[in-house]
Amino acid sequence: MKKQVIIEGILLALLFLVTWIGLAQVDWLRILKVETVTSKTEKKLGDIFLETFKKSDQEINNLQVTRGIDSIVQHICHANGIDFNRIKTHVLLNDQVNAFALPDGHLVIYTGLISKVANQEELTGVICHEIAHIELHHVMKKLIKEIGLSVLISLGSGNASGEILRESTKLLSSSAYDRKLEKEADIKAVDYLIQAQINPDHFANFLDRLSENDDRMYAYLGWINTHPDAKERAKYITSYSHSKGNRYLKILSDTGWQALRDGALR
Amino acid sequence: MIRTEQFIYTPREHEEEAASNSYVMSMVAIIAGLPLPIFNLIATLIFYLGNRKSTFFVRWHCTQALLSQFTLVILNSTAFWWTISIIFWxxxxxxxxxxxLLTVIIVNIAEFIATIYTAVQTRKGIHVAWWFYGTLTNLVCKPRI
Incomplete structure (x- = not known):
């Protein structure tokens, strides 16, 4: 009797597994149009959020700035097999030391960040961190987690209230991802930097410097406020990048970097 | 998957009704408990506990209904928490x-149909044993001497 129960149980489990694995061979994501719905919503959300930021902060169209930033992003993308056209970079006139990713691959950099970094490698490190958030799909995950998929869909279809839009915009620019996602993005950023032959120590130095500086001037540091535990992060970035690369280069020439900074500060 | 067998004695009218109700109970629980699968098990368990001192025919069918619910609870809970993990984690x-999800839905529908069929047949005094669950019930539920 016991043997019969075991045999029948195994057969039943096998029937379940065969049905499950068999059905998994069907491309449900395509049939249910999961990817299409998500990417359409993401595109609409990206446009809505970007417009909201552009209403309060003017976008810099100075060629010295946009060309410099594009060169950095293009170099990172090319070195890491990322589709450059997917990353849409925008430099906005704002004193906050901040950069953040929006849905649909929009990367926003404030002029405050460009003025506060010590060199182009530090800026490249922050850009890599934000590209990592985009590539790892952290932006939509954060939005879905914080405000819910249904609200996002209503926002994308233009049915949500202005208050929800304001809250969501604030969420994207001024609150952190959770620790696990931040670490993932940091580690990915270091990989991007090493592949692109950029010294990751500068990125760690940037975090370390900001975490130590308690000057009043730094009270307005958006990026560091939204990315807590900077000292700890600087440590694991240094530890992770240790002995990973030794031949480094500069993406922009000294004059190109200076032109970018001057353009952003003007 | 479902076989009709000769029971060791002919059940009486009230036994047929109680045995049939054990399946009706789990069916009602399926409808009420869809969002939270644990309700299915709790309802069937309460009915089982209420009838554990009943006659062999009633106990046998309460046990079969209860055992079948265990599998559903595990499958449905996995589906529930998998969905939650996608949304929140x-x-x-x-x-x-x-x-x-589709496989679990198929299993739930199959179980639902089997439950209705068994409830109707049991009410007529026909002893219905399910594949695996019937054999397992024979193993754990013995007549009192």
Whole structure:
């Protein structure tokens, strides 16, 4: 009797597994149009959020700035097999030391960040961190987690209230991802930097410097406020990048970097 | 998957009714408990506990109904928490998830149909034993001497 129960149980489990694995061979994501719905919503959300930021902060169209930033992003993308056209970079006139990713691959950099970094490698490190958030799909995950998929869909279809839009915009620019996602993005950023032959120590130095500086001037540091535990992060970035690369280069020439900074500060 | 067998004695009218009710109970629980699968098990368990000192025919069918609910609870809970983990813990949708959901829905429908059929047959005094669950019930539920 016991043997019969075991045999029948195994057969039943096998029937379940065969049905499950068999059905998994069907491309449900395509049939249910999961990817299409998500990417359409993401595109609409990206446009809505970007417009909201552009209403309060003017976008810099100075060629010295946009060309410099594009060169950095293009170099990172090319070195890491990322589709450059997917990353849409925008430099906005704002004193906050901040950069953040929006849905649909929009990367926003404030002029405050460009003025506060010590060199182009530090800026490249922050850009890599934000590209990592985009590539790892952290932006939509954060939005879905914080405000819910249904609200996002209503926002994308233009049915949500202005208050929800304001809250969501604030969420994207001024609150952190959770620790696990931040670490993932940091580690990915270091990989991007090493592949692109950029010294990751500068990125760690940037975090370390900001975490130590308690000057009043730094009270307005958006990026560091939204990315807590900077000292700890600087440590694991240094530890992770240790002995990973030794031949480094500069993406922009000294004059190109200076032109970018001057353009952003003007 | 479902076989009609000769029971060791002919059940009386009230036994047929109570045995049939054990399936009706789990069916009502399926309808009420869809969002939270644990309700199915709790309802069937309460009915089982209420009838554990009843006659062999009633106990046998309460046990079969209860055992079948255990599998459903595990499968449905997995589906429930898998969905929750995708929504709240940043797991991604994939074909295995949708295939699992569909398989679980098929199992639930099959169980639902089997439950209705068994409830009707048991009410007529016909002893219906399910594949695996019937054999397992024979193993754990013995007549009192």
């Amino acid at each position: 940043e797991k991604s949708w994939d074909n295995y998830f949708f295939a699992y």
